[in-house]
Amino acid sequence: MSEDISEQLVSLLPRLRRFATGLTGNLSEADDLVQLSCEKALRKQHQWQAGTRLDSWMYRIIQTTWIDLKRRQRSDTVSLEAEAVPEAPDRRSEHAAENHNMLDRVSQVLDLLPEDQRVVMLMIAVEGRSYQEVSDMLEVPKGTVMSRLYRARSRIQAELGSSDGIEQDGEKTQ
Incomplete structure (x- = not known):
C-alpha cells in the first residue's frame, strides 16, 4: 500500500469507528469490525482506484463486512448501548x-x-x-x-x- 493511501486510511479511522459503532451498537464490536475491514482493504488494495474516495470505499467495506458477520452469526437484533455513544460535554x-x-x-x-x-x-x-x-x-x-x-x-x-x-x-x- 502506498504511503499516501496508508496515511489516508489512518486519518479515516475515527470516522470509520464512529460508523461501525452505529452499525454494531457496541464499541468493542465496532473496533473489531474496523480492524477486519482495514485488513480486507489492505488485502484488496489493488481494487481501490486512485483518484476515487477512499472513505466511500471503506464505508462500503465496513457495511458488507458487517452484513457478512451478521449472516454468519444469524443474529436478528443489534443493541445500541448507551456507553457506545461517546459523551459530549453538555453546554446546557x-x-x-x-x-x-x-x-x-x-x-x-x-x-x-x-x-x-x-x-x-x-x-x-x-x-x-x-x-x-x-x-x-x-x-x-x-x-x-x-x-x-x-x-x-x-x-x-x-x-x-x-x-x-x-x-x-x-x-x-x-
Whole structure:
C-alpha cells in the first residue's frame, strides 16, 4: 500500500469507528469490525482506484463486512448501548439529564430500525453526508436514500411520540 493511501486510511479511522459503532451498537464490536475491514482493504488494495474516495470505499467495506458477520452469526437484533455513544460535554448543564434521557431513547429507537434505514440515518445524520454521497457509497438511487431516510425519521418520530423533535428537510446540498 502506498504511503499516501496508508496515511489516508489512518486519518479515516475515527470516522470509520464512529460508523461501525452505529452499525454494531457496541464499541468493542465496532473496533473489531474496523480492524477486519482495514485488513480486507489492505488485502484488496489493488481494487481501490486512485483518484476515487477512499472513505466511500471503506464505508462500503465496513457495511458488507458487517452484513457478512451478521449472516454468519444469524443474529436478528443489534443493541445500541448507551456507553457506545461517546459523551459530549453538555453546554446546557441544566438540561443534561433530559438530554441524556433523550439520547438513550433515540438510541433505543435506532435499534428498532431496519438495517438499510439505520445505515442511511447514520451516514446522513451522524456523518453529515449528502443524499448524493450516500447514494454513491451504497450504490442505490438517490430517491432510495431519501425514502429510507424519510421512513427512518418517521419511525423515530412515531416511537418518540413527537412530531417536532426531528428535522425533516435537513439535506445538505452539494
